[in-house]
Amino acid sequence: MGDARSAPDGVLVEAEALTRVYGEGETATVAVDGATFSVAEGEFLALIGQSGSGKSTLLNMLGLLDTPTRGTLRYRGQDVSGMDKLKRALLRNELIGFVFQFHHLLPEFTVLENVLMPALIAGSHAADVRERALETLELLGLSGLEGKNANQLSGGQKQRVAIARALLNRPAIVLADEPTGNLDTANTEAVYDLFRTINRELGTAFLIVTHDRTVAQRTDRIIEIRDGRIVGDVKNEFGRPARD
Amino acid sequence: MLPLKIALRFLRTSPVQSALIATGIAVGIATQVFVGSLITSLQASLVEQTIGSTPHVIVRAPDEAEPLKVTAAMLSVVQTDPRVEPGAVVPVRVTNALLTDGEDSATLALKGGDLGGLDAIYRLRERTVAGTVRLGKGDVVIGTTLAEKFSLAPGDSVALTLPDGSRRTLRVTAVVDLGAEAANERQAFVDADLPRSVLGWRSGEFAAIEAQILDPFDSTAVATDWRSRLRGVRVVEWQEQNADLLTALQSQASSSYMIQAFVLIAVALGIASTLAISAVQKTRQIGILKAMGMSDAQASRIFLWQAAALGLAGTAGGVALGYALLWGFSFAPVQFSIRPEPSFIALSASIGVAVSMASSIIPARRTSRVDPIEVIQGG
Ligand SMILES: Nc1ncnc2c1ncn2[C@@H]1O[C@H](COP(=O)(O)OP(=O)(O)OP(=O)(O)O)[C@@H](O)[C@H]1O
Numbered sequence: 001m002g003d004a005r006s007a008p009d010g011v012l013v014e015a016e017a018l019t020r021v022y023g024e025g026e027t028a029t030v031a032v033d034g035a036t037f038s039v040a041e042g043e044f045l046a047l048i049g050q051s052g053s054g055k056s057t058l059l060n061m062l063g064l065l066d067t068p069t070r071g072t073l074r075y076r077g078q079d080v081s082g083m084d085k086l087k088r089a090l091l092r093n094e095l096i097g098f099v100f101q102f103h104h105l106l107p108e109f110t111v112l113e114n115v116l117m118p119a120l121i122a123g124s125h126a127a128d129v130r131e132r133a134l135e136t137l138e139l140l141g142l143s144g145l146e147g148k149n150a151n152q153l154s155g156g157q158k159q160r161v162a163i164a165r166a167l168l169n170r171p172a173i174v175l176a177d178e179p180t181g182n183l184d185t186a187n188t189e190a191v192y193d194l195f196r197t198i199n200r201e202l203g204t205a206f207l208i209v210t211h212d213r214t215v216a217q218r219t220d221r222i223i224e225i226r227d228g229r230i231v232g233d234v235k236n237e238f239g240r241p242a243r244d
Numbered sequence: 245m246l247p248l249k250i251a252l253r254f255l256r257t258s259p260v261q262s263a264l265i266a267t268g269i270a271v272g273i274a275t276q277v278f279v280g281s282l283i284t285s286l287q288a289s290l291v292e293q294t295i296g297s298t299p300h301v302i303v304r305a306p307d308e309a310e311p312l313k314v315t316a317a318m319l320s321v322v323q324t325d326p327r328v329e330p331g332a333v334v335p336v337r338v339t340n341a342l343l344t345d346g347e348d349s350a351t352l353a354l355k356g357g358d359l360g361g362l363d364a365i366y367r368l369r370e371r372t373v374a375g376t377v378r379l380g381k382g383d384v385v386i387g388t389t390l391a392e393k394f395s396l397a398p399g400d401s402v403a404l405t406l407p408d409g410s411r412r413t414l415r416v417t418a419v420v421d422l423g424a425e426a427a428n429e430r431q432a433f434v435d436a437d438l439p440r441s442v443l444g445w446r447s448g449e450f451a452a453i454e455a456q457i458l459d460p461f462d463s464t465a466v467a468t469d470w471r472s473r474l475r476g477v478r479v480v481e482w483q484e485q486n487a488d489l490l491t492a493l494q495s496q497a498s499s500s501y502m503i504q505a506f507v508l509i510a511v512a513l514g515i516a517s518t519l520a521i522s523a524v525q526k527t528r529q530i531g532i533l534k535a536m537g538m539s540d541a542q543a544s545r546i547f548l549w550q551a552a553a554l555g556l557a558g559t560a561g562g563v564a565l566g567y568a569l570l571w572g573f574s575f576a577p578v579q580f581s582i583r584p585e586p587s588f589i590a591l592s593a594s595i596g597v598a599v600s601m602a603s604s605i606i607p608a609r610r611t612s613r614v615d616p617i618e619v620i621q622g623g
């Protein structure tokens with residue numbers, strides 16, 4: 001059994017017969033049914049499926065927001081499926097970045113403060129991580145906006161701030177649930193380009209939930225889920241952009 | 245420190261709500277400080293008025309008309325009791341006198357005794373309004389009300405008719421304020437010999453031994469003690485003679501505690517409901533913070549800090565407001581002055597903060613139950 005915090009070689013996430021049942025008895029819904037797969041360090045993959053197929057449920061379990069009804073989940077070899085709430089919170093803070101359909105910025109705080117939040121939750125001092133936060137904002141093309149209130153930004157800018165926030169603790173994986181669901185085509189393009197750049201430059205793994213086949217086509221691997229079961233898991237040779 | 249930072253930011257970004265609740269706490273604490281200080285001072289003043297011009301314990305003869313034969317042994321029992329204020333023991337003789345000035349007349353109670361002892365009990369020097377207290381032969385010390393009524397000043401002469409029919413002219417040496425209207429009108433002090441000659445008593449024969457004790461509320465125990473140690477005397481003390489007053493003071497104190505308790509409950513309910521509303525308003529933020537890895541305990545602390553900040557600000561404002569009210573009240577035409585007691589105010593303030601903190605338990609609990617998944621999936 002390895003330590004989830006230690007440096008990796010290869011496998012980041014391993015899901016084994018991961019199952020999530022909502023409710024009990026007659027009304028029970030099996031939202032995710034025996035999902036088995038693994039994600040390598042630095043991998044860039046898409047999770048596709050129709051509405052109600054169980055994508056968000058699976059993502060929430062991978063994000064340690066929800067616990068599986070059955071099955072096991074390992075991060076870098078460490079079993080996390082039965083972990084208590086507090087340990088899950090700590091690990092989430094350290095290993096996982098979230099990007100959601102809605103930006104979920106804190107309206108009471110500035111852009112910089114929002115981006116700093118994951119580090120502050122981890123107990124860091126703002127002064128120590130400020131530099132990294134500004135770098136991250138720059139990486140996302142948000143330089144100069146750090147002092148603004150989160151409410152004063154456009155939709156695309158807000159989503160990019162949310163991405164910067166997800167990246168601040170340099171997570172091993174970013175879990176993105178329809179991250180461009182609320183954006184127009186141009187902004188959608190920009191967000192995926194950014195994901196790619198970060199994936200390449202920081203080695204962060206990405207698991208992106210999407211309805212959009214054209215988006216999925218641009219990832220390295222596509223997992224398809226139907227009625228809670230994984231029905232397809234294919235490498236996508238065409239997804240990888242041409243290298244220079 | 246992050247929960248504190250977030251708490252303060254939440255408070256600052258809803259300034260009207262924060263100001264309202266802090267004001268609510270302030271009004272509650274101010275009421276507490278004002279009512280508490282008022283009642284305490286009023287009670288102290290009532291007790292002071294009652295015993296300020298009365299000896300705490302009096303040793304008399306069993307029969308009012310008979311003199312008390314004061315022996316050295318008897319005096320020593322009283323004087324050597326450690327509960328007695330040193331020097332505040334005096335054998336006295338009492339007689340009535342009629343003061344006439346043309347149409348007007350007044351009945352005086354002349355109390356004759358040694359000046360040192362009388363001063364220790366009645367604090368005559370301290371309470372002198374005019375003149376210098378002296379009780380030589382032919383001297384008299386009178387109260388302020390009498391002095392006003394008959395336009396008497398130190399140096400003036402007063403003509404008195406005594407119960408034996410004799411007439412004496414005494415010289416006023418001082419006018420004193422005995423702290424109570426009735427005493428200021430009727431009570432006068434003379435040397436011990438004047439009543440003796442009027443009554444025809446021998447030396448060693450007195451009306452009573454008067455004594456002042458260090459803690460007035462010891463009087464019952466002291467009296468019981470002396471009753472068993474002194475033969476053939478009657479011992480009376482101020483508490484049994486003022487039982488009605490003491491009962492009244494007690495019920496006044498309990499109604500004051502009731503008022504204070506209800507004010508605190510109202511304050512607690514106010515904070516609790518406002519914080520509960522705030523916790524509902526901030527559900528989304530709490531969910532997001534938790535998704536980013538904030539623990540339940542940390543998230544709950546946000547509301548604890550909010551309560552602490554509101555409690556501190558409100559209490560500080562309340563103490564200031566309470567002092568302002570007391571200051572304003574000092575101009576009111578009442579018989580007593582309010583002395584704010586720092587220890588009582590410190591107690592009120594800490595109760596204020598503690599109540600604020602306690603009322604954050606409900607919102608803090610609610611916060612623990614916020615599930616980030618629910619927050620994240622909705623807009
Ligand atoms: N909290 C819940 N309680 C009961 N059933 C739930 C709950 N959340 C999800 N479900 C059910 O689980 C199944 C999977 O839901 P999930 O949200 O994972 O789908 P999804 O693939 O993310 O859909 P969409 O593309 O619409 O977001 C659905 O049938 C849904 O009704």
Ligand SMILES: [Mg+2]
Nearest residue numbers: 055056057177
């Ligand atoms: Mg979904």
